[in-house]
Amino acid sequence: MKPKIHKAHFRPLEEEMDFFFSSFFGASYPSIYRKELAWRPATDVYETEDCFVVILELAQIDPRDVAITFHDGLLLIRGIRKTMPPPEPRRYHKMEINYGPFEQKIPIPGDVDTDNLSAQYNNGFLEIRLDKTRTFSVNTINIKVE
Amino acid sequence: MSETKIKTNFIHQPGNYKEEVEIPQDLPLLPVTNTIVFPYVVAPLVITDERNMAMVNEALSQRKMIGVFVNKVTGDEENRPLDLYDVGVAVFILKMFRLPDGSMGLMVQGLSRIRLQEITQKEPFLRGRISAIPEETGKSVRIQALVREIEELFQQVVSISPILPDELGQAIANVDNPSRLTDLIASNLKMEIHELQSVLSTLNVEKRLVKLLTILNKELELLKLGSKIQSEVRSRIEEGQREYLLREQMKAIQKELGEKDERTAEIDELKGRIEEAGMPVEAREAAEKELDRLSRMPPQAAEYTVSRTYLDWLISLPWNRKTDDRIDVVQAKTILDEDHYDLDDVKDRILEFLAVRKLRETSKGPILCFVGPPGVGKTSLGKSIARAMGRKFIRYSLGGMRDEAEIRGHRRTYIGSLPGRIVQGIKKAGANNPVFMLDEIDKVGADFRGDPASALLEVLDPEQNNTFSDHYLEVPFDLSNVMFITTANVLDTIPGPLLDRMEVIRIPGYIEEDKLQIAKKYLIPRQREENGLKTAQFRISDRAVRRIISEYTREAGVRNLEREIGTCCRKVARQIAEGETGRMAVTPDNVPQFLGPRRFFSEVAQRRDEVGVATGLAWTPVGGQILFVESTVMSGGKGMLLTGQLGDVMKESAQAALSYIRSNTGRLGLTGDFYDKKDVHVHVPEGATPKDGPSAGVTMATSLVSLFSGYPVKHDVAMTGEITLQGRILPVGGIKEKVLAALRSGIRNVILPKLNEKDLAEIPENVRSKMTFYFVEWLDEVFDLTLKKRKLKTQGIPQKGNE
Numbered sequence: 045m046k047p048k049i050h051k052a053h054f055r056p057l058e059e060e061m062d063f064f065f066s067s068f069f070g071a072s073y074p075s076i077y078r079k080e081l082a083w084r085p086a087t088d089v090y091e092t093e094d095c096f097v098v099i100l101e102l103a104q105i106d107p108r109d110v111a112i113t114f115h116d117g118l119l120l121i122r123g124i125r126k127t128m129p130p131p132e133p134r135r136y137h138k139m140e141i142n143y144g145p146f147e148q149k150i151p152i153p154g155d156v157d158t159d160n161l162s163a164q165y166n167n168g169f170l171e172i173r174l175d176k177t178r179t180f181s182v183n184t185i186n187i188k189v190e
Numbered sequence: 191m192s193e194t195k196i197k198t199n200f201i202h203q204p205g206n207y208k209e210e211v212e213i214p215q216d217l218p219l220l221p222v223t224n225t226i227v228f229p230y231v232v233a234p235l236v237i238t239d240e241r242n243m244a245m246v247n248e249a250l251s252q253r254k255m256i257g258v259f260v261n262k263v264t265g266d267e268e269n270r271p272l273d274l275y276d277v278g279v280a281v282f283i284l285k286m287f288r289l290p291d292g293s294m295g296l297m298v299q300g301l302s303r304i305r306l307q308e309i310t311q312k313e314p315f316l317r318g319r320i321s322a323i324p325e326e327t328g329k330s331v332r333i334q335a336l337v338r339e340i341e342e343l344f345q346q347v348v349s350i351s352p353i354l355p356d357e358l359g360q361a362i363a364n365v366d367n368p369s370r371l372t373d374l375i376a377s378n379l380k381m382e383i384h385e386l387q388s389v390l391s392t393l394n395v396e397k398r399l400v401k402l403l404t405i406l407n408k409e410l411e412l413l414k415l416g417s418k419i420q421s422e423v424r425s426r427i428e429e430g431q432r433e434y435l436l437r438e439q440m441k442a443i444q445k446e447l448g449e450k451d452e453r454t455a456e457i458d459e460l461k462g463r464i465e466e467a468g469m470p471v472e473a474r475e476a477a478e479k480e481l482d483r484l485s486r487m488p489p490q491a492a493e494y495t496v497s498r499t500y501l502d503w504l505i506s507l508p509w510n511r512k513t514d515d516r517i518d519v520v521q522a523k524t525i526l527d528e529d530h531y532d533l534d535d536v537k538d539r540i541l542e543f544l545a546v547r548k549l550r551e552t553s554k555g556p557i558l559c560f561v562g563p564p565g566v567g568k569t570s571l572g573k574s575i576a577r578a579m580g581r582k583f584i585r586y587s588l589g590g591m592r593d594e595a596e597i598r599g600h601r602r603t604y605i606g607s608l609p610g611r612i613v614q615g616i617k618k619a620g621a622n623n624p625v626f627m628l629d630e631i632d633k634v635g636a637d638f639r640g641d642p643a644s645a646l647l648e649v650l651d652p653e654q655n656n657t658f659s660d661h662y663l664e665v666p667f668d669l670s671n672v673m674f675i676t677t678a679n680v681l682d683t684i685p686g687p688l689l690d691r692m693e694v695i696r697i698p699g700y701i702e703e704d705k706l707q708i709a710k711k712y713l714i715p716r717q718r719e720e721n722g723l724k725t726a727q728f729r730i731s732d733r734a735v736r737r738i739i740s741e742y743t744r745e746a747g748v749r750n751l752e753r754e755i756g757t758c759c760r761k762v763a764r765q766i767a768e769g770e771t772g773r774m775a776v777t778p779d780n781v782p783q784f785l786g787p788r789r790f791f792s793e794v795a796q797r798r799d800e801v802g803v804a805t806g807l808a809w810t811p812v813g814g815q816i817l818f819v820e821s822t823v824m825s826g827g828k829g830m831l832l833t834g835q836l837g838d839v840m841k842e843s844a845q846a847a848l849s850y851i852r853s854n855t856g857r858l859g860l861t862g863d864f865y866d867k868k869d870v871h872v873h874v875p876e877g878a879t880p881k882d883g884p885s886a887g888v889t890m891a892t893s894l895v896s897l898f899s900g901y902p903v904k905h906d907v908a909m910t911g912e913i914t915l916q917g918r919i920l921p922v923g924g925i926k927e928k929v930l931a932a933l934r935s936g937i938r939n940v941i942l943p944k945l946n947e948k949d950l951a952e953i954p955e956n957v958r959s960k961m962t963f964y965f966v967e968w969l970d971e972v973f974d975l976t977l978k979k980r981k982l983k984t985q986g987i988p989q990k991g992n993e
Contacts, residue, residue: 081211081282081299081301083284131251133251134247134251135247136246136247136250136251136286137288138286138287138288139250139283139285139286139287140285140286140287142284
C-alpha cells in the first residue's frame with residue numbers, strides 16, 4: 045500500500061520544541077502548535093562524495109512498521125514503536141523515550157538517483173543512502189528497508 | 191477502568207499501520223491554577239504537589255494522558271478547596287523529568303477539550319469521568335472575517351511585544367482551523383487565568399473569536415502604552431548618552447582636522463599662561479597641580495569653577511612683573527613739591543629712601559606711617575610718592591575692618607572665597623612693587639572673626655613679608671618690593687607691635703599762612719577746574735581766603751577750606767550760567783554773600799580778663815585746640831566739683847593743683863579760710879566733649895589761684911604743662927598743634943614748659959615770629975605771667991636760683 049505523502053513541511057516543530065526545553069524555566073515562552081502526536085527520532089544527515097546518508101536512531105523497531113518515501117526532494121520516514129515497557133508497578137524519575145508513532149521529514153539538499161535508493165536497519169540504526177546523480181524523477185519512490 | 195474511548199482528530203498512518211489516538215473516559219486529573227494547556231498546543235507544566243506527582247506516575251505507566259482542569263479558587267496553596275471548572279483539556283505527556291528542587295517537569299501536548307462529568311476518586315490522586323467535546327469548525331464569512339482581523343491584530347501584538355518571538359506570526363499563518371487559531375493565540379497571550387478559562391469554555395467558535403478579538407485589542411493597547419513608556423524612559427536615558435557620544439565624536443573630528451576642542455584649548459591656554467606668569471617654583475608647582483586636576487574634571491562639576499578661579503588668580507598675579515623705579519632724586523623732589531606744599535620732613539624721608547634705593551637696589555621697602563589730623567594730605571602724599579617713584583598706587587582703607595580674612599583671604603574650602611585685600615591690590619596694580627597705601631590703620635577693629643591688626647603684622651614686617659602667605663593662594667607671595675604706607679589720625683589705638691614696625695612721620699596741622707598757600711596753589715585751581723570755570727571767571731583775593739580760613743573754617747587740615755572755596759565757585763558758576771557777565775571776584779567784603787554769616791569767632795576776641803578763667807591748650811586727633819578752665823567757689827565745706835567730661839588723669843591733675851595751692855597758701859598770699867567753708871567747682875566748657883590728659887595742670891592751677899586771690903587772668907595768654915605737687919612744670923606733647931591752635935584763636939602769648947623749648951624748632955619761623963613764648967619751670971612763674979596787677983612772692987623756693 046502506498047502511504048499518503050503530506051506536503052513538505054520545512055519548519056519542523058520538533059526543533060522549536062527543543063528551543064522550548066532550553067527555555068523551560070524562562071519567564072516567557074511561546075506555546076507551540078502541533079497537529080500530530082508523532083515523535084521525532086534522533087537523526088544524522090551527511091553527504092559523501094557520491095551519496096547522501098541519513099541515519100535515524102530507532103531502537104526496538106520492527107522494520108515492517110517503517111515506511112520510507114522520497115518525493116520532490118523530501119525524504120519522509122514514518123513508523124511506530126510498538127514495544128512498551130512491561131506492565132509492572134513503577135515510579136518514573138525521567139521519561140524521555142518515545143513510544144508509538146514517529147515521523148521524520150528530511151529535505152535532501154541535492155539531486156539523487158531515484159533508482160538507487162537503499163535502506164538498512166541494523167542494531168537499532170536505520171541507514172538510508174541516496175546516490176547523487178543527474179537522473180531526475182518526480183515520482184514518489186518507496187524505499188524498502190533491508 | 192472503563193474501556194470506552196473518546197475519538198480524537200489525531201490519526202497516524204505510518205506505513206502499513208494506522209493508529210487513532212483515543213482518550214479514555216476515565217482520566218487522572220491535574221488541577222491547575224496558573225496555566226491552561228490548549229488543544230494542539232505543546233506546553234510545559236510544573237508539578238510540585240506530591241499527590242499530582244503520583245498521578246503523573248500512574249499516567250506514565252498507562253496511556254500517558256491526563257485531564258487538566260483549572261481550579262476556580264486560586265491563592266493559598268495548602269488548603270485550597272477543590273472546585274474545578276467543568277471544561278478542561280486532555281493532554282498527552284511527551285516527556286517527564288525531575289527538576290533540581292525535586293518538583294516534576296512535564297512537556298505535554300493538548301489533545302482535545304473535555305468535559306468533567308464527575309470526580310470518581312480523590313485519593314491518592316484525583317481521577318474523574320470525562321466526556322468528549324467535539325471540535326467545532328465553521329467557515330462562515332463572519333468567521334473568516336474575524337479570523338483575518340485576529341491574525342492582523344496578533345501580528346501587531348507579536349511585533350510590539352518584547353516577549354513573543356517573530357516566528358510565532360508565521361506559525362499562526364499555518365493554522366487553518368479557526369478553533370485551533372484561537373487556542374494557539376490565547377495560549378500565547380499573557381492573560382489572567384479566569385480569562386483564559388473563559389476562552390477555553392467558549393465552545394462556539396464564532397463567540398470565541400469575538401472574545402479573543404476583545405482581549406487582543408486590550409492587549410495591543412497595553413503593549414502600545416507599555417512600549418511608549420519604555421521608549422520615553424529610554425529616550426531620556428539616551429539623551430545623556432547621545433550628548434556624550436556626540437561630544438566624543440566632535441573631539442575625534444576636531445582631532446582629525448588638527449583642531450582642538452574647546453576644553454583642550456582652554457587647558458592649553460592655561461598651561462601657556464602658567465609658563466608666562468614667571469611664578470616661583472612653589473607657586474608654579476601648585477598651579478600645575480591644579481591644572482592637572484582641572485583637566486580631569488568635567489566642566490559641569492561645581493568644583494570646576496572653583497579650580498578655574500584659583501588658577502586665574504595664580505596666573506594673573508604679578509609674580510615677577512614690576513615697574514621700573516624712577517630713581518631721580520632731583521626730579522622726585524620736583525614732583526613732590528608740585529603736589530604738596532611744605533611737609534619737608536616727609537619729602538626728605540622719601541628722597542632719602544630713593545637715594546638709598548639708587549645705591550642699593552635690593553634694600554627693603556620702608557613702611558611709613560603718616561600720622562596727622564584729617565585733611566592734611568596724607569593720602570594724596572602717598573599718591574605723589576608713587577608718582578615721584580614711577581610706581582603704581584594702590585589704596586585700601588582699613589577703617590572699621592574687623593575680619594582677619596580681609597587681609598589674608600579665605601581658605602578655598604569656602605564658597606566664593608577670594609584672596610585678601612593685599613593680594614587683590616597687588617593684582618590690581620599689575621606689578622609687585624606698587625606703593626600700597628593702607629589708610630586709617632588706627633581704626634582697625636577686632637572681633638570674633640579675628641584680629642586684622644595681627645594679620646597686618648606679617649604684611650608690614652620687611653623681614654617676613656617676602657613670604658606672605660594668603661589663605662586662598664596657599665603659596666607665599668613676595669611683598670618685599672611693595673612700599674607700604676599707612677596713615678593714621680592717632681597713634682594711641684595702633685597696637686604696639688604694629689606701630690613698632692613702622693616709621694612714624696607726623697604731619698601736623700597747617701597754619702593760616704600754609705593754608706593760604708595751599709589754597710592758592712592747589713585748592714582754588716582744582717575747584718575752579720571742577721566747577722568748569724576759567725581762570726578769568728573766578729578770582730579770589732588772598733585776604734578773602736584768609737577771611738574764609740579764620741572765620742568760616744576751624745580745622746587742622748584744609749578739607750573744609752576746599753569745600754568753602756568750592757561753594758564760592760559754585761555760586762559764581764551759577765551766576766555765569768544765569769547770564770551774568772560781570773567779573774566775579776571774591777573779596778573780603780563779599781565773602782558773607784557767598785558763604786553766609788561768619789561761622790567761627792576768635793574766643794579770645796570775645797573775652798576779657800576774668801577771675802577764675804584761664805586759657806589752656808589741648809591736643810586732639812584733629813589738631814590743637816584752646817580750652818578754658820573756669821572755676822568758682824560757693825558756700826560749703828571743702829568739697830571739690832569737677833565737671834566737663836574730664837578723664838581720670840585730668841581730674842587728678844585738678845586735685846594736684848588744689849593741693850599745691852592749699853599747701854602754699856602763705857606764699858601765694860591767700861587768706862586762711864578761703865577753702866575751709868567753701869566748695870570749689872572747676873568746669874571745663876564744651877562739657878559734651880570728653881577731655882583727658884595731664885597737660886591742663888597749669889591752667890587749672892592758674893584758674894584756682896585767680897579765683898582764691900581775686901586777681902583776674904590775662905585773657906591773651908594761653909598755657910600748657912603738667913604740674914607736680916612741688917609746683918614743678920613737666921613737659922607735654924603736641925606743642926606744634928597747640929601753638930598753631932593758639933595762633934588760630936588769636937592768642938599771641940603762650941606759656942610752655944621749659945623742657946619743651948626744643949619743640950619750638952618744629953614751628954615754622956613765620957609763626958614763631960608772630961608769637962611770644964614763655965618757658966617756665968615753676969608754677970610761680972606762671973602766676974607771675976598770667977595774673978594781673980599782682981606779683982607773687984617768690985621767696986623760699988630754693989630751685990629758683992637755678993634759672
